[in-house]
Amino acid sequence: MSKHKPLHEQVMVITGASSGIGLCIAILASALGATVVLVARSEETLEQLTSEINASGGEAFCVAADVSERSEVDKVVDQVLAHYGRIDTWVNDAGVSIYGRLDEVGEEDSRRLFDINFWGVVNGSLAALPHLRHSGGVLINVGSEVSESMVPLQGIYTASKHAVKGFTDALRVEIEDVDESAVSITLIQPTAVDTPYPEHAKNYMTREPKLPEPMIDPQLVAEAILQAAQEGGRNIKVGMMATLNTSLNKFIPALAEKLSARLVDKQQQGRPPQNPQGTLYHAGGNGRIHGTVRH
Numbered sequence: 603m604s605k606h607k608p609l610h611e612q613v614m615v616i617t618g619a620s621s622g623i624g625l626c627i628a629i630l631a632s633a634l635g636a637t638v639v640l641v642a643r644s645e646e647t648l649e650q651l652t653s654e655i656n657a658s659g660g661e662a663f664c665v666a667a668d669v670s671e672r673s674e675v676d677k678v679v680d681q682v683l684a685h686y687g688r689i690d691t692w693v694n695d696a697g698v699s700i701y702g703r704l705d706e707v708g709e710e711d712s713r714r715l716f717d718i719n720f721w722g723v724v725n726g727s728l729a730a731l732p733h734l735r736h737s738g739g740v741l742i743n744v745g746s747e748v749s750e751s752m753v754p755l756q757g758i759y760t761a762s763k764h765a766v767k768g769f770t771d772a773l774r775v776e777i778e779d780v781d782e783s784a785v786s787i788t789l790i791q792p793t794a795v796d797t798p799y800p801e802h803a804k805n806y807m808t809r810e811p812k813l814p815e816p817m818i819d820p821q822l823v824a825e826a827i828l829q830a831a832q833e834g835g836r837n838i839k840v841g842m843m844a845t846l847n848t849s850l851n852k853f854i855p856a857l858a859e860k861l862s863a864r865l866v867d868k869q870q871q872g873r874p875p876q877n878p879q880g881t882l883y884h885a886g887g888n889g890r891i892h893g894t895v896r897h
Contacts, residue, residue, distance in 0.1 A: 604832045605786065606690070606740055610635025613686045614831065615678065617669050617726055618696030620644040622797030623744065625651065626820040626891045627693060627827055632660030634828065639682050640664040642696065644887035651889055669696045669722030670714075675729045683733070691740045691831040692730035694723040698882055699759040699799060701869065702806025711804055712758045714882055719762035724769060731777070731785070738784035740831050743770045744823075745789045747844035749837075751851040752862055753814075755807070755869050767791075767837070774836065786834030791848070792823045793841030798893050802881040810875050813893075814868040816843065820891050 606612075614631050618624035619640035628638045632655045640648050645666035655662035665681050667674040682689055697719045700707055723743050734741055748760040749767035767789055774787040794813040797820055805811050818841040826840045839845045850858040880886075 605834045606738065606832050608635075608832060609828060612690035612739075612831065613637045613639070613682065613688055614691040614693065615639040615641060615682055615689055615730065616693045616695060617641045617667075617722065618694075618744075619664075620647045620651065621802075621886060621888055621890050622695075622799060623792075623795060623820045623823050623827075624693070624695040625889070626824040627695065628662065629655065629891075630821065630824045631828055631831075632658075632662055636831075637661040637663075637686060639678070639686075641667055641669070641678055643668050643885035644889075645885075647885075647887040647889045669694075669725055670717035672725045672729070675722075675725040679729050679733065688737050689730055689733040689739060690737050691742065692726060692734060693742045693744070693827060693831075694726040695744045696722050697744065697762075698880065699756055699803040700806070700882070701755050701800070701803050701811040703755065704757040706806050707758055711882060715758050715804075716762050716765070718882075719759070720765045720769070723766050727769075727773060734785045735783055740786045740788065740834060741773075742788045742790060742827055742830055744827075745770070745791045745837075747791050747793050747839070747841075747847050749789070749791055750848040751858060753869075754862060754866050755811075771837070786830070788830040788835045789837045790823065790827055790830065791837060791839045791844055792826075793818055793839075793844035793847070795820050795823055795841075796893050798886070798888055798890055800893060801877065801888075802886050804880040804882040805875050805878040807870060807875065809870040810873050811869055812871050814865050817893075 620642035648664035652664040746763040796817040800811040
């Protein structure tokens with residue numbers, strides 16, 4: 603039985619909606635009748651994607667914003683309320699990675715990643731929360747299997763996703779258990795997903811990055827998020843490897859670390875870096891759900 607509104611009655615805000623999982627959520631939610639608000643830095647891409655959703659019979663609206671700035675997230679909230687009067691589900695999906703050894707990655711880049719991956723989630727959560735309380739809605743934060751495990755060459759990303767889990771778990775206790783609010787607060791923890799994520803990462807390596815296989819399709823993550831938007835949930839793993847890797851790290855950590863060390867080569871393609879700066883400081887705007895891995 604659904605704990606929250608059915609999708610066709612929801613206004614859903616999705617950050618990181620110009621590509622990958624975020625875009626997949628927006629398209630799928632719209633097809634199921636939700637009103638979707640696409641948020642990302644890529645204004646032209648967002649406008650094009652929004653037009654395509656509306657042309658196909660959906661109801662979509664977009665706001666260009668950098669989630670690392672609380673004032674810009676507040677602007678998103680104001681515009682959504684002006685258009686629709688409420689927020690039923692807010693999905694914090696915006697995120698970026700850095701490929702490189704921890705002793706090589708610059709502090710400025712590491713702080714910028716945390717501004718997006720961690721503070722972006724904090725900003726979205728706290729800006730949306732008063733309105734989710736009013737609607738009895740759902741807050742969904744996109745973490746990762748590395749919220750409870752680790753991967754070499756993406757150490758700062760791993761740290762940011764641990765931080766997202768800690769924040770989300772603590773917020774859930776305060777809102778759901780202490781306040782006994784009708785709001786549901788959910789952490790989604792996917793395994794590796796076939797999106798443009800490696801292309802968007804800043805890259806310190808001498809080869810083009812990739813995600814280790816097996817990868818799952820973004821639609822599996824989107825479906826888990828849309829289920830949570832109706833039913834709530836706590837920490838939801840998506841993909842068999844997410845369950846396996848987090849369990850190994852919990853119960854056999856020494857083995858998990860040895861296996862993780864083998865992922866160094868599996869995160870590098872045979873070709874040189876194509877865009878080593880990635881989208882850490884600038885919007886990507888490719889408007890694609892899936893990645894373009896070439897071996």
